[in-house]
Amino acid sequence: MSDDPINDYYPDTIAVRAGQQRTMEGEHAEPIFPTSSYVFDSAAAAAARFSGEDPGNIYSRFTNPTVRTFEQRLAALEGGERCVAMASGMAAIYATCAGILRQGDHIVSSRSIFGSTVILFNNFLEKFGIGISYVDQTDMQAWSDAVQANTRIFFLETPSNPLTEVADIRALATLAHDHEALLVVDNCFCTPVLQRPLEQGADIVIQSATKYIDGQGRCVGGAVVGSEQLVGTDVYGFLRTAGPSMSPFNAWVFLKGLETLGLRMQRHSHNAMEIAQWLQQQDNVTRIWYPGLESHPQHELAASQMHAFGGIVSFEVSGGKEAAWRLLDATQMLSITANLGDAKTTITHPATTTHGRLTDEERQQAGISDGLIRVAVGLEDVRDIIKDLARGL
Numbered sequence: 039m040s041d042d043p044i045n046d047y048y049p050d051t052i053a054v055r056a057g058q059q060r061t062m063e064g065e066h067a068e069p070i071f072p073t074s075s076y077v078f079d080s081a082a083a084a085a086a087r088f089s090g091e092d093p094g095n096i097y098s099r100f101t102n103p104t105v106r107t108f109e110q111r112l113a114a115l116e117g118g119e120r121c122v123a124m125a126s127g128m129a130a131i132y133a134t135c136a137g138i139l140r141q142g143d144h145i146v147s148s149r150s151i152f153g154s155t156v157i158l159f160n161n162f163l164e165k166f167g168i169g170i171s172y173v174d175q176t177d178m179q180a181w182s183d184a185v186q187a188n189t190r191i192f193f194l195e196t197p198s199n200p201l202t203e204v205a206d207i208r209a210l211a212t213l214a215h216d217h218e219a220l221l222v223v224d225n226c227f228c229t230p231v232l233q234r235p236l237e238q239g240a241d242i243v244i245q246s247a248t249k250y251i252d253g254q255g256r257c258v259g260g261a262v263v264g265s266e267q268l269v270g271t272d273v274y275g276f277l278r279t280a281g282p283s284m285s286p287f288n289a290w291v292f293l294k295g296l297e298t299l300g301l302r303m304q305r306h307s308h309n310a311m312e313i314a315q316w317l318q319q320q321d322n323v324t325r326i327w328y329p330g331l332e333s334h335p336q337h338e339l340a341a342s343q344m345h346a347f348g349g350i351v352s353f354e355v356s357g358g359k360e361a362a363w364r365l366l367d368a369t370q371m372l373s374i375t376a377n378l379g380d381a382k383t384t385i386t387h388p389a390t391t392t393h394g395r396l397t398d399e400e401r402q403q404a405g406i407s408d409g410l411i412r413v414a415v416g417l418e419d420v421r422d423i424i425k426d427l428a429r430g431l
């Protein structure tokens with residue numbers, strides 16, 4: 039992609055224009071190609087395709103024009119050479135590990151990652167002889183101490199869920215590279231609009247397209263972005279054989295989502311900032327976690343590596359679980375659900391849902407108190423969101 043003139047455009051233009059190749063019908067919007075296979079002009083043309091001499095489509099588990107448009111658009115937005123679309127965010131994480139790691143390799147991972155990723159690492163990767171060490175993601179010394187001779191991947195999400203801890207991408211990329219390891223960043227909470235980890239030294243970016251890239255809660259999908267070798271060869275090699283491929287319809291929904299992503303992320307961030315500032319004035323709120331607030335422990339780091347601070351705000355109410363549940367139940371508009379990245383604002387009580395299967399001690403260690411509430415701020419008028427939160431405070 040690097041020699042593609044589309045990369046000379048600003049991100050908002052790339053989000054609307056990159057990757058489209060019009061067919062002879064002259065359609066304005068991107069077409070959906072619901073086809074499992076492709077036909078060849080002759081036996082010789084088929085042979086050339088299969089041998090790799092002619093690089094066209096063979097079968098939609100490998101490539102599909104609609105999926106490719108989405109991949110090229112997201113690669114250009116993240117600033118990566120290649121993007122490979124996947125059936126889900128989890129498939130993207132699994133395919134990255136399966137494509138790159140060998141038996142006996144080791145991952146150093148932030149402790150504050152998506153719950154399913156922890157289960158994937160502990161229950162499935164470990165079964166195939168991959169070792170995992172978890173560290174506090176803001177503790178550089180802990181990352182350094184956890185490195186082993188066989189460490190191949192550093193893995194993190196920033197800001198983390200639900201406590202919005204911010205990891206130093208540049209410093210961790212340097213540390214990983216000093217040990218010949220790769221830095222993999224799950225960039226789901228930020229999208230390339232708010233943060234471009236590859237520019238800051240990361241080797242691979244993972245997206246769950248299910249969240250902000252769709253942005254309206256319709257489809258499940260994911261993507262991996264990085265170099266031609268790592269993503270275009272190692273991860274793609276796994277995808278085309280193992281088959282967690284994105285469907286053309288979902289790719290079309292996501293690529294239309296990319297066209298409005300810049301506008302939406304700005305509004306998510308703006309609304310979240312207003313809510314965080316309003317929460318600061320509420321007597322029953324004992325603590326707020328939002329990287330945009332100056333009181334956030336990594337506010338300056340966040341300001342240096344993010345363009346805005348995102349849509350996730352967490353806060354603690356006094357009165358523990360009862361007070362937290364009362365607040366959730368008093369809302370009339372907000373959706374009580376653990377999902378995020380939707381136009382509709384969602385509200386969650388982590389201690390009894392996303393983190394409900396942890397023991398009391400594990401929950402305490404993770405900083406998930408009984409009074410903690412997470413709001414994934416949507417695109418409604420922020421005055422209505424605040425009015426709804428105020429009902430239960």
Ligand SMILES: *Cc1c(COP(=O)(O)O)cnc(C)c1O
Nearest residue numbers: 126127128152224226246248259
């Ligand atoms: C949702 C999520 C995932 C998994 O994505 P799916 O599309 O649900 O498979 C991975 N990482 C983060 C941070 C997420 O929020």
